[in-house]
Every structure is written in C-alpha cells, then in structure tokens.
Amino acid sequence: MRAPRAVDIFAGVGGMSRGFEMAGFEVIAAVDNNPINVEAYSLNFEDTHCFEADISELTAADLREEAEFDDEVDVLFGGPPCQGFSVIGKRRSEDPRNELLIHFARLLKELKPKYFVVENVAGLLIGDARSTLNRFLSKARSAGYSIVEPLTILDAQEFGVPQQRRRLFVLGHRTELAAPDYPKPTAARVTVWDAIGDLACIDEHATDLHTDIYTGPIGKASQYALTLRTSNGSKVKNLSGCARSLHGEDAIKRFKATPQGKREAVSKFDRLSATSVALTLRAGTGPENGSYMAPRPIHPIHARCITVREAARLHSFPDSFEFDPTKWHGFRQVGNSVPPLLAKAVAASIKKALRRAEER
Numbered sequence: 001m002r003a004p005r006a007v008d009i010f011a012g013v014g015g016m017s018r019g020f021e022m023a024g025f026e027v028i029a030a031v032d033n034n035p036i037n038v039e040a041y042s043l044n045f046e047d048t049h050c051f052e053a054d055i056s057e058l059t060a061a062d063l064r065e066e067a068e069f070d071d072e073v074d075v076l077f078g079g080p081p082c083q084g085f086s087v088i089g090k091r092r093s094e095d096p097r098n099e100l101l102i103h104f105a106r107l108l109k110e111l112k113p114k115y116f117v118v119e120n121v122a123g124l125l126i127g128d129a130r131s132t133l134n135r136f137l138s139k140a141r142s143a144g145y146s147i148v149e150p151l152t153i154l155d156a157q158e159f160g161v162p163q164q165r166r167r168l169f170v171l172g173h174r175t176e177l178a179a180p181d182y183p184k185p186t187a188a189r190v191t192v193w194d195a196i197g198d199l200a201c202i203d204e205h206a207t208d209l210h211t212d213i214y215t216g217p218i219g220k221a222s223q224y225a226l227t228l229r230t231s232n233g234s235k236v237k238n239l240s241g242c243a244r245s246l247h248g249e250d251a252i253k254r255f256k257a258t259p260q261g262k263r264e265a266v267s268k269f270d271r272l273s274a275t276s277v278a279l280t281l282r283a284g285t286g287p288e289n290g291s292y293m294a295p296r297p298i299h300p301i302h303a304r305c306i307t308v309r310e311a312a313r314l315h316s317f318p319d320s321f322e323f324d325p326t327k328w329h330g331f332r333q334v335g336n337s338v339p340p341l342l343a344k345a346v347a348a349s350i351k352k353a354l355r356r357a358e359e360r
Contacts, residue, residue, distance in 0.1 A: 002026075004074035004354055007063070008048075009055055009107065010100070013323060013333040014041045015315070016077055016119065017048065019343020023351055025075070029067035031058065036329055043322050055080075055103050060110030073111055075350050079119035079167075079338060080104055098132050105139035114177055114357070115350050116145065118170040119338050122153050125168060137170075145172040148179055154342060158185035161316045161339040162195040162224070163278040169346055173353065180353035183345035192300060193274040194222040195313040198229075202242060203302055212325045214242040228318045236319040241309030241330060245296075255303035264298060269305065271298040278314045283335030294335060308334065316341040 003026040008017045011030035020027055030050040032038050041050045049067040064070065080100040101118070108116055124133050137147055148171040156165035171180050198219040205216040215238055221229055229235055247255070251267065258264040261273035270279055282294035296305040306314075308323055308330035316339045323330040 004351060005069075005071060006075045006077060007031075007067075007073050007111070007113070009058075009076065009078040009104065010080050011041055011050060011078070012037050012336050014044055015317070015337030015340055016079065016117075016343040017041070017045060018317070018321070018340040019338065019345075020075075020077065020347040021045075022340060022344040023347035025347060025351070028069050028071075028073075029063060031055065031063070036324055037333065040322060040324055040333060055100055055107070058103075058107070060107055063107075063111065073113040074354060075115040075117065075347075076104075076108060076111060076113040077117035077119075078104060098129070101132055101136045102139065105136050105143065108140055108145065108172075109143035112144075112174075114174055115180065115353065116140070116170075116172045117346055117350065118172075119343075120168050120170075122166050122168050125151065125153075133170075140172055144174055146175045146179065147172050148182065152182045154182070154346070155185075156316075156339045156342045157189070157277045159183070159339075159345045160186055160188050160190055160224070160341045161277075161314075162190040162192055163281060163314050163339065165280045165339065165342075167338070167342075171346075171350070178353045178356035180349045183349045186345075190222075190224045190277070191275055192272045192278055192314065194224045195278075196225075196299075196306070196310045197222065197274070198225050199239075199242075199307075199310060199313070200299075200301060203244070203304075206242065206244075209244045209246050212240055212243045214239045225313070228313060228316070230318075239309060239319055240322055240325070241312060242307050243325075243327060244307055245305045245327065247304055252303045255298050258298060260300050267295070269295050269298050272300045272306070274300040281311055281314060281331075281335045283332045294331070296331065311335075315339045 003024055006020050006025045006027050008027055008030040011032045017027045027048045030041055030048050031053050033054050035052050038050050038052045051066050123129055151170055153166050153168050156163050173179055198221040201219045202214055206214050254264050254266055258271045260271050263270050272278055299306050311334045315334050323333045
C-alpha cells in the first residue's frame with residue numbers, strides 16, 4: 001500500500017514536511033519563493049521536488065508540470081507568511097502577503113486534494129485579519145471543502161516540543177470524505193534542559209566561536225534529545241549550526257547577571273529557564289522590512305545567545321537537519337517553521353481520516 005501523498009506550499013526549510021514524513025506521508029512536491037530556503041529544503045528532502053515560485057502566480061498545472069506528477073494529492077498543506085497578521089509588532093492589514101492565504105484557496109480549487117491544512121498565527125482570528133480568514137473559508141467551501149470547526153489553536157508545548165508556540169490550524173476535507181479531528185495534547189512535557197543540556201559542554205571543547213560544524217564530545221542526552229541525535233539509527237557525528245555569537249564584555253556581564261526566566265533590560269533578550277519551556281522562537285523581519293534579527297534567547301547557563309542548533313532542538317528538528325550556515329538565515333529558517341513534532345500530530349490526524357475515508 002502506497003504512502004499518502006502530500007504537497008507543501010510556503011515550505012520554508014521544511015518543518016511541516018518533516019512532521020508529515022514522520023507521520024508516514026510522502027511529500028512529492030514543495031514550493032517556496034526564497035532560493036535560500038529552497039536550497040536548504042533540498043538538502044534535507046532529497047526525494048522531494050522543491051522549487052522556487054511565487055504562489056500568487058503558481059497554478060496547479062504549473063505545479064504538476066514542474067514536479068512531474070499526475071496522481072491525486074491526498075493533502076495540501078502550508079503556512080502562508082503571517083507578518084501582516086501577527087499580534088507581535090505592527091499588524092499590517094494592507095500587507096500584500098496577506099493575500100497569499102486567498103491564493104492557497106485558489107490552489108485548493110485547482111489541485112483538488114482530499115484534505116488541506118493551513119497553519120498561521122493566532123492573530124488571524126482577530127481584527128482585520130479575521131475578514132481575510134473568512135474570505136479564505138468562503139472560497140474553500142465554494143471549492144467543495146468542509147471546514148473542521150471550531151477552528152483551533154494548538155500549542156507546541158502540548159505535543160512534546162520544549163517551546164511555548166500557539167498557532168492556528170485550519171483543517172479541511174472534501175465534503176464527501178471523513179472529517180479529521182484536531183490532535184489531542186500529549187502528556188509529555190519537555191524542558192529546555194531536556195532539549196539542549198547535552199550540548200552545553202560544546203563551549204568547553206570548541207574554542208572557535210565561528211565554527212558551524214562541531215565534531216567533539218557532547219553530554220548525556222535526555223530521552224527527547226536521544227530521539228533527535230540519531231539519523232536512520234546512527235548517531236549524527238558532524239553537528240551543524242553550532243557557531244556561537246561573539247558578544248561584547250558589557251553584554252556578557254549583563255547576560256551573566258540576568259536570572260533564568262527573566263528579560264535582560266538592555267538587549268530585551270529573555271534568558272531561558274532550564275526547567276521550563278522556551279518562549280516562542282521568532283524569525284525577525286525579511287529584507288522588505290529592514291532585515292532585523294528577532295530577539296534571541298540567552299542560554300540558561302552560558303552568557304551568550306543560543307546557537308542555531310540549540311534553537312533547532314527547541315523546535316524539535318533532528319540533529320541531521322541542516323540550515324543555512326549564516327546565523328541570520330539559520331535563525332529565520334527555524335523561527336519561521338512549524339515544529340516537526342507539532343506537524344506530525346496534525347498529520348497523524350489527517351492520516352486517520354484518510355483511513356476512515358478508504359474504509360467507507
């Protein structure tokens with residue numbers, strides 16, 4: 001029996017794709033408009049055809065031709081850029097990227113997948129953003145889809161991710177098919193130290209702050225970290241994303257003086273609490289809005305900001321997953337992505353619905 005097939009639009013570096021693969025899906029095509037993301041995605045998903053395209057101009061016919069597939073698609077998923085809807089910073093109702101949600105609905109009508117999943121910020125439910133969401137829902141219904149209601153916000157920390165990250169998920173299905181359920185939170189709670197504690201000794205062994213690849217010893221891993229440290233049953237030996245930030249003496253003093261779980265007054269960076277979950281890892285702004293790096297958390301014991309690899313651990317990416325080697329792009333790729341474990345939970349619910357649909 002073949003694996004159900006999925007298409008990822010607004011793919012980014014592939015957080016949702018990773019989760020869907022973990023749930024047993026074959027991701028046959030992925031699209032992003034950023035060549036840096038396409039390059040990183042292609043490194044991590046060698047069997048998926050990932051290509052650069054503007055979703056506002058892409059048609060289902062273009063997608064099928066580029067990725068060379070004719071089969072029916074089981075699920076279309078993606079997280080349209082959400083900066084105009086975010087409650088953090090300045091909401092922009094006129095942001096042209098807000099219309100990408102409507103283009104998702106257009107592709108639904110053209111591609112006719114059995115199911116779809118949209119991920120976005122919780123701010124999509126309020127204010128002017130709600131009108132865009134309502135337009136999307138109306139167009140999806142007109143295209144022959146039913147929406148699973150009530151629309152639900154899922155928090156990554158309730159699905160084994162050591163990070164507080166609340167995101168809206170919209171689940172839909174062709175009206176003649178079984179409806180999926182929203183996944184139920186798992187009981188497991190994973191802390192910051194569970195995620196990155198075994199990496200803390202890297203500072204003692206790697207003297208070059210700018211080295212991205214680390215090959216030395218690491219500490220004892222928690223059960224959570226063990227699941228991320230292996231790839232196809234083998235321990236990852238070349239750990240990427242380990243370049244540390246070079247801070248000035250004043251910043252180091254301030255970071256040292258900041259208690260865990262508190263915000264450093266000058267930088268406005270939060271210091272991680274080893275025994276809690278991380279706050280939402282943010283992506284910062286793109287070139288169109290000044291290319292500002294988002295505030296990065298301070299390590300719970302070291303007087304520095306966390307590395308890209310530590311951010312990836314807090315996001316539930318495996319150690320084999322590669323990001324752009326520059327810190328700015330790497331942090332953006334993590335911050336913009338859906339945590340794979342959260343995506344896996346959603347994907348598993350869609351897969352159950354697919355099975356019910358086949359049994360009818």
